[in-house]
Amino acid sequence: MQDIMRVAAQVFCEKGYSDALTAQIAARAGVVEGTIYRYFPGKRELLIRVVEQWYERILADYDQQLRGVRGARARLRFLIWRHLTVIHNEPGMCRLIFNQLRAWPEYRRTTVFELTREYTRRTLAVLQEGVDAGEIRADLPLRIVRDMIYGGVEHHTWAYLRGEGDFAPDEAADAMTELVYRGLARAPPQSAAEATLRRLEALAQRLERSTAAR
Amino acid sequence: MQDIMRVAAQVFCEKGYSDALTAQIAARAGVVEGTIYRYFPGKRELLIRVVEQWYERILADYDQQLRGVRGARARLRFLIWRHLTVIHNEPGMCRLIFNQLRAWPEYRRTTVFELTREYTRRTLAVLQEGVDAGEIRADLPLRIVRDMIYGGVEHHTWAYLRGEGDFAPDEAADAMTELVYRGLARAPPQSAAEATLRRLEALAQRLERSTAAR
DNA sequence: CGCAAAGATGAGTGGAGCTCATTAGAATGC
DNA sequence: GCATTCTAATGAGCTCCACTCATCTTTGCG
Incomplete structure (x- = not known):
């Protein structure tokens, strides 16, 4: 068997x-x-069993590795990088999971489903660690962040899984972590900085005028 | 026919x-x-033709609507909201596209593929507008941002497409736009910037006091 | 009305997943 | 050491479904 x-x-x-x-x-x-x-019982169940066995192997040393990584940011990067790397190393199995398994009604009673839930739950936990440590703001739903991380990884690797083109797990993980962590925006705190800058500029002009007047 | x-x-x-x-x-x-x-020619081609017809209908008034939205942020939100809304209103077709069509080798020669490329290219253009207008930093690859947006939308709506649970397009669009726009982090660069800012403010106050004293 | 071209028909084919009566082999009992 | 029972393997055949094709029907034109 x-x-x-x-x-x-x-x-x-x-x-x-x-x-x-x-x-x-x-x-x-x-x-x-x-x-x-x-x-x-059938071909479908055969695939499910095969994928389940593979997935358990893939996640075997996962928790241990994560435990070795310190700091919310590094831990988050590890989760993203790990997902990208698995896809990069084993595109065949990932294609089967993404294209077949997840579309089937049986998926929910699969251990693949359970393990994936566990996997993404850990991401939420890591984000929450960041919030607790004061590294991350908590005024947006973390679920959405998680969805953008996992969805982003899969969207990013989609062409590769079709056998068209390639991607670099390290660079993508860096960019995504950076994006999530620091965001894209010149946010409100920066407008405070701009106000300070204007005050300093005005002061500089006044000082220049007063020194020139002497 | x-x-x-x-x-x-x-x-x-x-x-x-x-x-x-x-x-x-x-x-x-x-x-x-x-x-x-x-x-x-066959059942597959029938689905392709059906989806193509639907997709063209869906995108018919799309450019006109986008043209009516001003400002990079609002335009970005519109793109995200629109995608979420289409999925929410027509889950059946979206399920067919996500689960079947995109997994087939024929997909690339489909107008659905072409139109989707156009769609996501527009997202990159909107992000670039934000960069040009100085609203968005450009020090991270915009492609990654796009992947996180589209991937995030699809990951977020995945359970709904399976007929389990629901989601709110408006709230999700708000959160995702906010996330992309202003970011999540009180990140290291910002805390450094905040320290610098405090020093500058202190400096400004000293200078103001000394100039006022004269 | 006649004839040709195009369209519709439905019985039939092929291929792939799946079943089941039968056979082969191993373990157990006396 | 032979017989019996229990388990595993076999492969011919079944079913279902997409797809085909020779035949029939309708339409268009002179």
Whole structure:
């Protein structure tokens, strides 16, 4: 049965879900087609089991690694970078998850779903750490930030997953972390700085006039 | 043929792509199955044509509306809000695009693909307007911002598209615009800037006192 | 009215997931 | 050491669904 799952993982990744034929998986695994259906209720369930096994492997050392990273900003960057890196290293499986698994009604009762929830929940927790430490403002819903992070990662890697073009996990992680962390705007505090600047400029002019008058 | 496309749009939206049977579409359209294949090379192409027609309708008044919105920030919010609203109003079609169409190899030669590119290109243009107007910093790649916007919208609406839960386009648009515009962080650069600002203010006060004293 | 061109028909085909009666092999009992 | 039972593997066949094609019908034109 482990043979079947190993072979199925290969064939699914190579050909995609619908072009991967059960007959082909059986042949490569050295069994006959019907044998697959002794262990799996159907092709869909086979994919689900394969992806679940893979995903558990991927997340195995995840918590330990995260525990080693200190500071809300670095932790946040790690989460983003990690997601980008997994996609970059294993595009086949990620394509299966994004294009097939998540579109199915069975998805919600999958451990992939549960583990993903856990994963994104950790992102919220890290953001909250930042709020508690006074590093991040809390006047916007953190859920939206999380959605923009995960959605952004997946949108950014979309072309790569189609086999068109590439992306750099490190650079993208830097940019996204920076964006989330410091934002894009010249925000209200800066207008305070501008006011101060104007006061100083006015003072400078007055001083210049008074020194010139002497 | 318009009948077939109208009926197909309905059935696809109701049942999803693979549960929508060609026989069913034909029956509801009052023709026989083979007739569909006189006008369309196959079921996939039928969906593509249906979605293309819909998408053109959706984007018909789009540019005109955008032209009516002034200011980079308001324009950006409009783009985000618009995307959210379309998803909220027509979940069936959006589900078909996100789950089926975009996963197919044919997608790239679709006008849906072209129009979407146009759509996101406009977002980059609006961001660039903000940079030119001095409203937005340009020291981070705008492509990443765009990816976080569109990815964020889709990630945020994902549960809704599955028929689980709901979301509020206006609130989400506000939050995302705010996030992109002013950022989240009381970040290191800003705390440094704040320290500098306090020193400058102190300096200004000293100078003001000394000039006043004369 | 005759004829040709275009359109519609529905029985039939092919392919892929899936089933099940049968067989082979292993474990257990006496 | 043979018989029995229980489990696993087999592969021919079934079903479902997209798709095809020879045939029939309607329309347009002289």
